Amino acid sequence: MKASSLEFLRRLLDAPGPSGFEIAPARIWRKEAETFADRVTADVTGNSVAVVNPDGTPRVMFAGHIDEIGLMVHHLDDEGFLYFQPIGGWDHQVMVGQRVTITGKSGPVEGVIGKKAVHLMKPDERDKVSKPSDLWIDIGAKNRKDAERRVRVGDPAVLACAAVEMPNGRLVSRSIDNRIGAYVVAEALRLLA
Numbered sequence: 378m379k380a381s382s383l384e385f386l387r388r389l390l391d392a393p394g395p396s397g398f399e400i401a402p403a404r405i406w407r408k409e410a411e412t413f414a415d416r417v418t419a420d421v422t423g424n425s426v427a428v429v430n431p432d433g434t435p436r437v438m439f440a441g442h443i444d445e446i447g448l449m450v451h452h453l454d455d456e457g458f459l460y461f462q463p464i465g466g467w468d469h470q471v472m473v474g475q476r477v478t479i480t481g482k483s484g485p486v487e488g489v490i491g492k493k494a495v496h497l498m499k500p501d502e503r504d505k506v507s508k509p510s511d512l513w514i515d516i517g518a519k520n521r522k523d524a525e526r527r528v529r530v531g532d533p534a535v536l537a538c539a540a541v542e543m544p545n546g547r548l549v550s551r552s553i554d555n556r557i558g559a560y561v562v563a564e565a566l567r568l569l570a
Contacts (some may be wrong), residue, residue, distance in 0.1 A: 385409050386540075386560050387539075389443075390540040394445055413429070413570040416431060427566055440558075442558060443556055445555055448463060448535070454513075457518025460514075469507055471537065472505065477534045481529075491513055
């Protein structure tokens with residue numbers, strides 16, 4: 378893989394874009410496509426289209442999608458903790474202790490997912506599966522008013538982790554399962570151009 382293609386893939390993977398909030402990775406994809414495509418557009422629903430050789434035949438469409446699993450803030454409590462609902466299919470057991478990045482009204486807001494401390498739980502609670510309703514995001518706010526300065530109900534969040542290169546040419550990312558398809562489409566179009 379060329380260094381420039383790997384750099385494009387990393388930018389695409391690291392951009393937060395849970396389902397319904399794919400603006401950032403879609404912009405990255407379109408900006409890259411503009412370097413080789415004859416025409417690049419976006420429609421009102423957020424679809425990105427790159428065209429190579431528009432008058433050629435046969436006409437072939439490559440498709441991929443760009444969303445990822447995430448969270449959405451649905452309540453801020455008086456202590457400044459954020460309660461959330463999952464976006465997409467999560468294994469709730471991996472949520473506790475995860476760092477998250479919330480797309481706040483003035484930019485990214487860092488937080489961590491917490492739950493009731495084990496020493497405060499009843500014995501039967503300790504063995505139960507954590508549900509999203511048992512969890513919250515701590516952004517270090519003093520209270521609700523402090524939290525409201527940075528986030529609001531409806532703000533999306535993703536896990537706060539960048540793509541990581543592993544040995545033997547492997548790459549790990551929170552969003553690779555969906556974004557890799559959009560990446561392959563762009564690279565195939567680049568080769569055709």
